[in-house]
Amino acid sequence: MKAVMLAAGIGARLGSSITEPPPKVLLRFGGKSLLEYHLEILRQQGIDELVLGVGYKYQEIEREIMALGAQDFVRVVFNEDYREGNIVTLWTVRDELRCDGPVLLMDADILYDQELLQRLMNSPHRNCLLLDRDFEPGDEPVKICVRDGEIVEFRKWLSTGFDFCGESVGMFKLSSDAAQLIIAQTALYLDQGRRHEPYEETIRDVLLTSPRGAFAFEDITGLPWIEIDFAADVARAETEILPRIALNAGRRHDAPAATKSRDTTVSTKDINKGAAQDL
Numbered sequence: 001m002k003a004v005m006l007a008a009g010i011g012a013r014l015g016s017s018i019t020e021p022p023p024k025v026l027l028r029f030g031g032k033s034l035l036e037y038h039l040e041i042l043r044q045q046g047i048d049e050l051v052l053g054v055g056y057k058y059q060e061i062e063r064e065i066m067a068l069g070a071q072d073f074v075r076v077v078f079n080e081d082y083r084e085g086n087i088v089t090l091w092t093v094r095d096e097l098r099c100d101g102p103v104l105l106m107d108a109d110i111l112y113d114q115e116l117l118q119r120l121m122n123s124p125h126r127n128c129l130l131l132d133r134d135f136e137p138g139d140e141p142v143k144i145c146v147r148d149g150e151i152v153e154f155r156k157w158l159s160t161g162f163d164f165c166g167e168s169v170g171m172f173k174l175s176s177d178a179a180q181l182i183i184a185q186t187a188l189y190l191d192q193g194r195r196h197e198p199y200e201e202t203i204r205d206v207l208l209t210s211p212r213g214a215f216a217f218e219d220i221t222g223l224p225w226i227e228i229d230f231a232a233d234v235a236r237a238e239t240e241i242l243p244r245i246a247l248n249a250g251r252r253h254d255a256p257a258a259t260k261s262r263d264t265t266v267s268t269k270d271i272n273k274g275a276a277q278d279l
Helices: 034-044 058-067 086-092 115-122 175-192 200-209 232-279
Strands: 002-007 049-054 074-078 103-107 110-112 127-132 143-147 151-154 164-168 171-174 213-217 225-227
Touching: 002 086, 034 049, 034 058, 034 110, 034 115, 049 058, 049 086, 049 164, 086 200, 103 164, 103 175, 110 115, 110 232, 115 127, 115 171, 127 143, 151 200, 151 213, 171 175, 175 200, 225 232
Parallel strands: 002 049, 002 103, 049 074, 127 213
Antiparallel strands: 103 171, 110 225, 127 164, 127 171, 143 151, 143 164
């Protein structure tokens, strides 16, 4: 499976706390760039290739790819109009979304626990979003609204008539058919001059016009992740989210060893029991 990631933006909302900010995918947490975290998780989950839609300071991204020795795993597609909306970057990578099988579409500016991607990839749903019920109210998060187990809205502005809603994580598993429909919808937006629309609007249009059950979600509430939009997000990623990710990773690392120890103890008891019976 291929992952296609949107990484062309300027990151203007990071504010004056970061002078001449790097591309957000190069922001560093715990000594590693977001790109390095992405690469580690994508490889762990068996992704074959990562394609980055780049623009702002793309040469710095290319240098990081080389420094990480990832040039055989990562390709870049340049969006010369990166100062416009991310929907233009989505159009720039349209050929990469055309696959015979499923494809991952991801934001580049998220720091997340590897279990998020694992749940997305292992989901039985052909077209799948990730939903977090624990989010800050307001117009900034892209929301997923659910009624009777079905997604009934997907955008920043809440509608009425839903059972609950959550924040979209910004990573999507798409079937080849859904990807083609999203590409076609993106073309329509650009033909209409709607170049500053958030790219999620094209996914929304396809989602809401698809047959019931064509799109579904996995609830990842409680797992650590954050989208890096503002300076406060940078601080929270470093002081809160990254330590939680590290804690979860430590637990996953320790769990097999503990299981193996318990299995060994049982096996030893069985051997001793068998030896006693032979006497």
